[in-house]
Amino acid sequence: MNRRISMVSIAAATLLLSGCGGENSYTPVAGSAPDVVFAEACQGCHGVEGAGKFGFLFKLNGTDKSVEELVAKIRSGGPIMPAFVGLDAATAEGIATYMKTLPAAK
Numbered sequence: 001m002n003r004r005i006s007m008v009s010i011a012a013a014t015l016l017l018s019g020c021g022g023e024n025s026y027t028p029v030a031g032s033a034p035d036v037v038f039a040e041a042c043q044g045c046h047g048v049e050g051a052g053k054f055g056f057l058f059k060l061n062g063t064d065k066s067v068e069e070l071v072a073k074i075r076s077g078g079p080i081m082p083a084f085v086g087l088d089a090a091t092a093e094g095i096a097t098y099m100k101t102l103p104a105a106k
Ligand code: HEC
Pocket: 019, 038, 041, 042, 043, 044, 045, 046, 058, 060, 063, 070, 073, 074, 077, 078, 079, 080, 081, 082, 084, 095
């Protein structure tokens, strides 16, 4: 019985480790508009137009971060958010600039 519990916790830990942080190698189709890239790469966690998930969680619209800070976040990730290593600086800057245009809803 104990063995079964530890198998479950190992599986859970593996899921957590692979699902969180780390790297995401997503690369957009060349010439994709920033809003398309955002919808493909970010929306799953940050909601449509960065409106957040589960209420305010992961909300990105109305951010007071600078474009430089946003670019750094996209390319380096965070404790949970993956680093988007497949996005070059110009693409990341395009997304960051797009994020600054999102209306601060709610
Ligand atoms: C796997 C889910 C996930 C994906 C995909 C994801 N993020 Fe995140 N993001 C998070 C989480 C969780 C946090 C907060 C904790 C952290 O930094 O790890 C966060 C934090 C951020 C922050 C900092 C917000 C603040 O106010 O400090 C920015 C900016 C951001 N994400 C932008 C993006 C962009 C742009 C994309 C798409 C290229 C993206 N994220 C894709 C999960 C994700």
